[in-house]
Amino acid sequence: MTLSAGILILILSPGVILCKKRWSKIYPILLSLLGLIYHHFLSVESSFVVKFFGFKLNLFSYRLSGDILTYAFLIFGLCVYIFLWSKEKDRFYYMFTLWQVGAAAAILFVGDFLSFFIFWEVISLSSVCILFREAGLSLTGRYFIYQMFGTVSLLIGIGLNYAHTGGMDLQVNTGQLFFWLAIMVKGGVIPFHYWLTSIYPEIRLETTVFLSAYTTKVGIYSLAILLPLMDLQIFGGLIAVIGVIYALKQHRMSRLLAFHLISQMGYVIASINSQIMYGQIGAIYHLINNIFYKGLLFMVAALLMDLFQTDDLMIIRGRGRRYLPLFIITLIAAGSIVGLPGLNGFISKSLIKKGLTNSLTANLLTIAGIGTALSFIKVLYYGFLCVNDQKQSSNSLRVKWHQYVSMSIIGLVCCLIGLFPFLVISRFDLTVNLFNWTDLWKGIWPIILAVILFITCFPQLNKLILQITPDLEGVFVNARRIILVQINLGLKHLQRLHSGNVQHYLVWIVLTILILWTYIAIMV
């Protein structure tokens, strides 16, 4: 009987409450490190099954993809805690984030629906607790309602499945639609993304680092576990394109990154259920990459916010140029996300494209690739490169050493698994050489095209995008308003029925007696 690293972290997480101020910062770092070491030495053959409420809880059922993702989750967690060293965060914040890390790592190995449901809810609940402290009640409430919608869908799906199979094994035989709905809502995938794009810009960016790495990734990873036979290639391709189009409209880093998060998930969705091994491995690889480079980009955004009190690129306008190390780190993260050869994004995107069987999806992903490159050229240009004519006030704020350390580790991981992909791929018993001219060119040409487009016609392109894309959030707000009005009308009618008139209630009783008697008379 062996606990997974995630459960170990969950069990030990309340310990942070007992720590004094400085130790409350050290404790999560040590716990992530402990989890990492523990996970490394965990036996593949180990299992952990307990009986609870008459159900068998399979808390550890080894999965190779889960194994690799656990490394990513824990390394990233470690880096974020180092990044947060100088931030004023209380002990509860650390406990809730540890729940997030622990539950995300634990869910990767569960083998039954009940454990899966519980850990997913722990992730949601910890997100709610974190948001509650950061974003205020209104946003947290909205987030909670969205998450609960996903929870209810998942619960219905599990119920249907249980009715069909009579078992709790993590294998979906029926009710796929409800599982899909739950994953889409919890993963923040278009058209269920509203919570993601409306909440991320409103919270502190270092918190977004957490949410972006765990909540949505677990959602998308669930696709591979729960719905392995669902072909989502075109759907994924469309999400990648729509996400990137909306990202191009944004000039606030937080919103831009939120839409890119959705867009990159489109890549994973397109290939995670691929019947070709390249596609499956590419999707897991991309999920891991996304944890690192997206986390790194959110860290950069958090630092820009700290330095300039804004994450609006049009206000920053090149003021980041004074921070060369930060620029280099951003370059690595941007290079990774656009799939620049030599960085990790290139490997995963190449594998994903090799795994596609649908040419339309391949084209959609290429368009998304061009859009992504264009978007991050914009980030680099307006964040660090463009010349700002306005007189700049002297800024005494500096990036802290531990923030550089943390970002450098992540940047290094991006380079390392980009240059030596066999570190990950070999674990899947796959050998592939992506450093050949054909694949390199496939990776480079969208970036070159994006550079040309940026130089020649970016303002016109931006204007065109603004004109042709509908205001998705406006549609959501209007739809919500209409639904609420209708529900309110229905409730008022219901309330009129409960007027307090005893005679009415007596009539209900008599009617029920008559109906039931008729029913029994028929049945006997």
Place this chain on the structure above:
Amino acid sequence: MNHILIWLIVSPIFLAAVTHFIKKYLVNFGFLIFLSVSIVNTCLSLLVFLESGSDILVYRVGNWSIYKGIILVADKMSLFFLLFMQIIFFFSLLFSKGYVKNDHGTFFSLFYLLQAGLTGMLLTGDLFNLYVFLEIVSIVAYALVAYDKTDHGLEAGFKYLVLGSVASLIILWGIGIIYATTGNLNLAIVAGLMQNLTPLIKGGVFIFFFIGFGIKFALFPFHPWLADAHASAPSPISALLSGVMIKIQLYSLIRIVTVLYGIDYIHDLKLNIVFMSLGVGSVLIGHLMALKQTNLKRMLAYSSIAHIGYIVIGLGSISPQGVVGAFYHMLNHGVLKIGLFYFAGTLIYHLNLKQIKDLKSLFWRNPFLSIMFCIFALGMIGIPPLNGFFSKWLIIMGVADAGYVIPAVIIAIGSFLSLIYYLRVVVIMFEPARKLEERFRIDPFFAIPIGAMVVCSILLVVFGSQIHLILHEIMLFIRDNSTYIQAVLYS
């Protein structure tokens, strides 16, 4: 050990009778006496529960023959609920001590009569005494609802009286028909004579019991009295009515149906569809009506109607998990709802806050209370790892396993609806304070019962597997009525 059963009924009746005397002449020791009796009764209930094992205890009052006399029957199901009830009454006694001021004995007299009536309902082995205890409980409940003598309280009490009397009358018809056809009212004896009834009369009697008790435990569409009554009663009584009384009335129906009719009858006549339909109606109406409430206690009362729906759906499924889940949900809902009514009562007592909007910025004035509310609310919504989640999970899986997909879906949707109305309260409660709000402290008589309910809900999860085993045994027991009948007949 059998004598303990009669003691558990007689001791609260005796206390009810002497409360005025105690209040008048033993002012300083009065509460200590109440507390001691409550502790003794709780310990005795625990002792009987542990000692009886899987035996059925039968106590013939006055040693009369079971054909003529009164008998008390205690099996695992009744003893389990008895223990639960005693624990809840103990904490309600503490809460009442803090809540009820200037009482000259009337409140505690009614309180003990309610306890005696409910204990009697749990232990009685014949229909006549069941009806007597049911009437004691009902009359005491009418009086307690109107105890505050406010306009709302009197009106609610009157409505409850009218509908409750109709329910009693309907139950009495059922009992009357049984006596007329079988010549006996002992459950075990009548069970063997049920074949004397024609199918139509047998069905009619079932309907009388189902609707009569349905009104008593506020099943849809007989539910409207509950919101008024529970909202108007003093909060410790609201807690008892919602958390214990309606559950024991449901227990009585389960006892009658399982002993007299057997599970097969439900199955053969497809009466589970009736259970399911009315259960689904309760869930939807309860939650939807709760959404529109502005008074906190009314909102909680409507939520109780919804949760009765969950329990009835679980029982109606007749699947092992559904029934176990329903029993488990009775406990979970009891503990959580009692905690919520204690919360409401604490606010009424200290600040006279009744409306949801009045809870604005409560967190800054009393964080303990606000956090307790959040725990109870999360449990009611069914968020893991709180106890409410596990019982809902069992019910959903049991109901789905039995092939009733729509009720399972409705239960899941019900959780979503409950999130909305509980979240509304939380949002108001945690609203930032505009000015420096004055903090208020709450008496230990309020804090201890509230904290105890949180501890109970945690224990219900921690010892979940053990409780599951007990409930599973109870489920197996009620599926086979021959054990009960034989134990009584050969006593």
